[in-house]
Amino acid sequence: MNRPLCSKGFCRLGLLPALALMLCFSTAALGANSIRGSVRNQSRGEPAAGDDVILVRLDGGMQEEARAKTDAQGAFILDVQHPGKPYLVRVFHQGVSYDQQVSAGQALSIQVFDAAPQVRGITGTIEILRTGTNGNLLHVSDMVEIENASSPPLTQAGERPFEVYLPANARIDSVLAAGPGKIGVMISVAPVPGEHGHYTVSFPLRPGATKFAFNYDLPYEGHVAFQTRHAYPLQQLAVMIPPAMKFSSRSPAFELLATGNNRYQVHAANQLKAGEGPEFEVSGPGALPPVGDRAPSHQVFQSPASPNPTQSPPARVAVPSSAIIASHLKQTQPPSQSFVLGGVTSVLLAACALLVWRARKERSFSAAQSVAQRARQAIRPEPDWKL
Secondary structure, rough: OOOOOOOOOHHHHHHHHHHHHHHHHHHHHHOOOOEEEHHHHHHOOOOOOEEEEEEEEOOOOOOOEEEEEOOOOOEEEEEEEOOOOOEEEEEEEOEEEEEEEEEOOOEEEEOOOOOOOOOOEEEEEEEEEEEEEEEOOOEEEEEEEEOOOOOOEEOOOEEEEOOEEEOOOOOEEEEOOOOOOOEEEEEEEEEEOOOOOOEEEEEEEEEEEEEEEEEEEEOOOOOOEEEEOOOOOEEEEEEEOOOEEEEEEEOOOOOOOOOOOOOOOEEEEEEOOOOEEEEEEOOOOOOOOOOOOOOOOEEEEEEOOOOOOOOOOOOOOOOOOOHHHHHHHHOOOOOHHHHHHHHHHHHHHHHHHHHHHHHHHHHHHHOOOOOOOOOOOOOOOOOOOOO
């Protein structure tokens, strides 16, 4: 009689490892075709249950691929149809989106915050107002960084999460914003009825730093007077102009900073209160120097609050190299000023300049796409950044 190929015990011992191996392979395959994550409400210190989660594929635009809801533990699973492609997970909590870029098979931990129309602990870190002439126009790039240090952390959202005051005769080219997640979006502003130059910005102020870039033109006949006004207290206001232009102000708050760079001059005022600030005037012709370095390839997305952003004409004034500005300011200023005008200026200029560059590239790229695809486009690098 032939002996069986294996006894029951032998088969059990050999089968168990095989089954375990098959299970590992199936689990790995499942993980590679899904994205798992958890969402935590940092305002309450508990899981965020019942939030909508959207999976967006980023190649060639922004295409929704899957949806889910967080369970009682804040967990979610999203099926991935195209492993290897770049994705973004967007969580909506109390009407505010929280985005995080991700790849298939990756586990996420996303923080969300409760929203309120008014939040304590919001201040302005720095505002950089850059000007340069272009014929009979003065182009202005007004870059602002707002810090939300609320405790417990809350997102300021609603009809007027942020307000800005621009010259009454400003013609807005583009408005860009970047939240703490550093994902840039093109947004729109709405004028406040009966108040020329006063605009509301429908972009939530999440906990952390939010950056805005307001790019606009003013009629220019050799001089323009500015009356500054701020919605929040501001640590520092910096005015950057070409060396050929002249800066004047009756306010003793401004001081000329020794940047060590003859390509521009910087006048700064510190510790400004909310409301009306110091006046100043710029005069004479002068274009700011071109950018010396290139921007990396990134993506710019459409703001969820602005499904149809207004397309703007190509802007004109080049953004300076933030690394060069920061290095000179660090060398010439006391430690306190160096921190604000060095580190913060570098971050703010880099972020806003990159947003402007990406938005400009998006406009040219989306013009060649279908209406369904042109809303959100991936960006390719070009030789210089322009505002």
